[in-house]
Amino acid sequence: MFQDKKILLAITGSIAAYKSILLTRLLIKAGAEVKIVMTPAARDFVSPLTLSTLSRNPVVIDLSNNESWSNHVQLGRWADIMIVAPLSCNTMAKMAHGLCDNMLLATYLSATCPVVVAPAMDEDMWHHPATRNNLQLLESYGNKVIPVGRGDLASGLYGDGRMAEPETIMQFIQEHYFINQDLAGRKALVTAGPTYEPIDPVRFIGNHSSGKMGLAIAEELARRGAAVQLILGPSSVNTTVAGIKVHKVQTAQQMFDACLQEFAGADIAVMSAAVADFTPVTTNAEKIKKTAGSLTVELTKTRDILKSLGKEKRQDQVLVGFALETNNEKEFAREKLSSKNADMIVLNSLNDEGAGFGYDTNKITIFERSGLELPYERKPKQQVAHDIVDRIVNMLYA
Structure with a gap:
């Protein structure tokens, strides 16, 4: 710039x-x-x-x-x-x-x-x-x-x-x-934050995602001219950047439904939310009382948003997924790139200092469908978002 x-x-x-x-x-x-x-x-x-x-x-x-x-x-x-x-x-x-x-x-x-x-x-x-x-x-x-x-x-x-x-x-x-307006006239779909899967009215299954990375990507896309639909899970982050419409959701199913509704009209889709892999089979209508015995919660898999969008993806769309791993990081990232029919996977590891949930910084490696692997140093998440969007633009206009 x-x-x-x-x-x-x-x-x-x-x-x-x-x-x-x-x-x-x-x-x-x-x-x-x-x-x-x-x-x-x-x-x-x-x-x-x-x-x-x-x-x-x-x-x-x-x-x-x-x-x-x-x-x-x-x-x-x-x-x-x-x-x-x-x-x-x-x-x-x-x-x-x-x-x-x-x-x-x-x-x-x-x-x-x-x-x-x-x-x-x-x-x-x-x-x-x-x-x-x-x-x-x-x-x-x-x-x-x-x-x-x-x-x-x-x-x-x-x-x-x-x-x-x-x-x-x-x-x-x-x-x-x-800022280059290289995405003027384009439409983007971004997911951010965690999902909360309710066990009862006061308890849920969730994770530590803050939504900061997804928000930074949404803001970078908007500054460069894209009209952004941000599907945001439970998070305290907010934005004042023009060009972003926020849809707040709680559960993986709600996020799935919102993404499916917006995906067809999007040129770019970035799935950066930390969606729960499992959700309780049943949700108690009343608070579960603490008893002397143990509590068993039966779980079932949630809908795989990235894989579902990958099946629907057109040639003119760019689909980006995230992989947060703790071991065999590169192997899992490459496998995810193939199995989800994504164009790009952004890998970050909980083993890297200053990366992952809650931090203002991140350290990523980008894997592209072409076989390209691009490692980056740890940076503020706003700068990481800039790097990611640069690769999206390159892919979109290739």
């Missing part, structure tokens, strides 16, 4: 400036061309030499060096986007009121590209009414503000005011400016 994009990174005087080193590295690694402008105060926190080495461009700080002047107008017109990270309380106030006493501010005031800011300051400064007013002014000018984080601050306090992490900034820029 960042390939050949022109990024102007503006750095102000804040202890969070150290994060700009990693942000620069990530942008360059993603294929962007990066130029950097700093306030004089920023030199106290991060070395221009380090940044110029990483960005492969001279760092601009002063309006002139007694021999020539830095063309702030040209710099502001060169960029596809200007990112101010970190944005200090002082520079925020100057930007909000149009002050122009350094090269960074002159560049900002003459920039014709979108401007995104990532504030960083102590909690009391962040919550001060003057700061809130300045932030509203900046947003009223059309600038985008990346929310601050909550955590340990340079003052020793714990609270709001931490600059967003470089990975979060990258994701924000990508989602708001550089």
Whole structure:
């Protein structure tokens, strides 16, 4: 998404400036061309030499060096986007009121590209009414503000005011400016979360799925233009991304029925829900009382959603399944790819640290019908979703 994009990174005087080193590295690694402008105060926190080495461009700080002047107008017109990270309380106030006493501010005031800011300051400064007013002014000018984080601050306090992490900034820029609408006009079906199979009115058979991975996939599909039908099992996750219609279900049978209804109209189907394999044969209408003896619950298999959709799948549809395994992972994933008539199986293992239920990260290997096997490193689930959708797009337009 960042390939050949022109990024102007503006750095102000804040202890969070150290994060700009990693942000620069990530942008360059993603294929962007990066130029950097700093306030004089920023030199106290991060070395221009380090940044110029990483960005492969001279760092601009002063309006002139007694021999020539830095063309702030040209710099502001060169960029596809200007990112101010970190944005200090002082520079925020100057930007909000149009002050122009350094090269960074002159560049900002003459920039014709979108401007995104990532504030960083102590909690009391962040919550001060003057700061809130300045932030509203900046947003009223059309600038985008990346929310601050909550955590340990340079003052020793714990609270709001931490600059967003470089990975979060990258994701924000990508989602708001550089997302390809390569799925515009397409329809997608996604399942997410667990299913709960009732034993009685208060007890059920379920699992630890949070629904985070499926939601991330649904949001990625929607951002890239698809109209998404999300079949969501019992889960606390929710979304504000436009283009997603959520259908809430409880049981495997309800999820099966909803998928069968939506599948025919879908170009893409991603079955990421952790559907119960078994459900009680009978459900007690009243709560089962605890007795001295044991309790036996007879179970029966649930309908296999992925296999059922595989039987109905057309040539122009892409069907994706998930495999969460604890042993013989690759063998089971390949077998599932074949037996379910899927186009792709996404494997993750409970043996991998930071993968599986409940985590904000995942580590996957993608198996495709063509025989391709693609392992990925552990990443935030939003980035994993991006990788998965990239492969879906590649398959859809092959």
